[in-house]
Amino acid sequence: MKKRVFLAIAVTITFIFCSCRRAAQPQNNVGKVFGTYYSIKYTAPENYGQEFDSLFAVVNKSLSTFDTSSVISRINRSDTAVIVDFHFATVFEDALYVSRATDGAFDMTVAPLVNLWGFGYDPSDTATLKTKAEIDSIKQFVGYDKISLEGGRLYKSDPRIKLDASAIAKGYACDLVGDFLESRSVENYLVDIGGEMVARGVNSAGVPWRVGIVSPVDDASQLNTDVESIISLDNRALATSGNYRQFYITKERKVSHTIDPVTGYPTNHKLLSASVLAPVCDIADAYATSFMVIGDTARIREIIKASKYDLEAVLIVDSAGHHKQLVIH
Secondary structure: OHHHHHHHHHHHHHHHHHHHHOOOEEEEEEEEEOOEEEEEEEEEOOOOHHHHHHHHHHHHHHHOOOOOOOHHHHHHOOOOOOOOOHHHHHHHHHHHHHHHHOOOOOOHHHHHHHHHOOOOOOOOOOOOOOOHHHHHHHHOOOOHHHEEEEOOEEEEOOOOOOOOOOOOHHHHHHHHHHHHHHHOOOOOEEEEEOOEEEEEOEOOOOOEEEEEEEOOOOOOOOOOOOEEEEEEEOOOEEEEEEOOOOEEEOOOOEEEOOEOOOOOOEOOOOEEEEEEEEOOHHHHHHHHHHHHHHOOHHHHHHHHHHOOOOOEEEEEEEEOOEEEEEEEO
16 A cells, blocks of 8 residues: 555656646747848747757758759759759749739849849849849849749749749748747747747737837948837738848949849839738738839838738838838738
């Protein structure tokens, strides 16, 4: 009898110890990926840092133009043997939807123009502005209507067509991390990859996550963290695009990294940044970029109204040297 009582007590103590050890607790993984930072906050009984690294590697192998063996790099080399993976196919279909919805303001085939202006994976000289002849010669093989995905293969109407997923891949990576956490029954998390975010549930204080939109002041060092406004991110995704961090100055003008796929030129208007809230982050990412290309707030309002997604945009506009914020539902 005494032995059985002792065993029962021992089992109870072991169970309590294991339960305590595996109780959900706040986790925070931070680091560098895709040329930027990441921060993943969540409540779980264990840390998933290794799993996150594996997910990031999967995204790179599919969508990174800086990895010569990736799916997108092989497509850019017109490798006819490449079969796209699930991740490329998902991003391609979402990108194509946004391309059509924005009349080409978002376009993955913009890569040669981005390279021409010195911002891509194969940048050219940035000392001078490019000539109209140079731009027009490249525009011949830029256009989302020149590519199609059929039977797992991407077809290009011109072998010189090259793709760039940098304006949608970080958002997609956020979605992947969020999906993984939910597969592990994590109900509360905030994924932040270079300012693209996905949030579910509540923070450690028990309230919806609150995040900041950075003030769009020119800062090539990318060290400025001044916040323009704070918003509640309640079971939504957020992506921000702007021309205040990636740019260079020539004798003639400031050259921003946002290239208009239709005109072939860097954007030059009063819209300083566009933050988009959407159900998923790759869609938010693509729309944010397209809005920075468009610049016209009236046109942006029309696009939001027509979208099949539940979108909201926070636009920061230069108004006589001051920042003016517009919120469009």
